[in-house]
Ligand SMILES: Nc1ncnc2c1ncn2[C@@H]1O[C@H](COP(=O)(O)OP(=O)(O)O)[C@@H](O)[C@H]1O
């Protein structure tokens with residue numbers, strides 16, 4: 002479960018959020034929507050404690066922003082899988098080694114690594130790409146590798162910040178289908194996006210950020226295309 006209780010967030014003394022309250026239940030997939038600069042990335046960063054609240058508290062994966070120690074932040078992040086718009090794969094090594102690296106640095110036993118890596122690649126349909134270098138793959142495939150890398154440590158939560166921002170519309174929907182499959186196994190998935198076609202295609206609880214506050218919204222067709230409107 003993820004909870005925000007009366008959370009204020011500032012960046013460089015500029016308020017970004019005030020008095021956020023939010024609960025995400027185990028097994029949920031939710032969207033965080035809002036225009037560019039509204040605070041989607043900041044909200045996700047606060048979940049992996051890259052940004053800390055000025056007031057209130059955030060509870061996630063058994064940790065609390067009020068009480069977590071600096072040295073515990075890497076332990077929290079092992080329970081979270083983070084996916085970025087720009088994939089952030091290591092270009093100098095194979096797909097397999099991108100995933101194996103994550104396990105090695107966190108002390109997974111050598112003999113458990115192959116099975117865990119291939120299982121994560123299987124979750125995104127990319128076992129056959131294990132030996133490929135990332136640059137030889139399409140954008141959609143690279144994003145699936147980055148999702149597999151997020152999965153390989155068997156996280157409780159996947160946080161995806163504009164995961165389809167660099168992908169064409171069909172590939173975006175395909176990527177979303179993999180995230181939904183992962184969610185169906187019980188992992189919380191939080192998707193920050195301004196791609197309202199995505200939400201329209203697969204509706205789920207949607208939090209719209211406007212002027213530092215969150216409102217639950219649904220995507221509707223309007224004269225200017227699909228838009229989130231408060232529900
Ligand atoms: N490191 C930072 N320092 C100061 N302000 C920032 C920083 N990062 C983002 N901001 C500001 O915080 C607001 C929210 O940004 P962001 O979370 O990146 O929005 P989004 O992801 O929705 O585009 C914006 O006004 C942005 O300019």
Ligand SMILES: [Mg+2]
Pocket residue numbers: 041042043162163
């Ligand atoms: Mg952003």
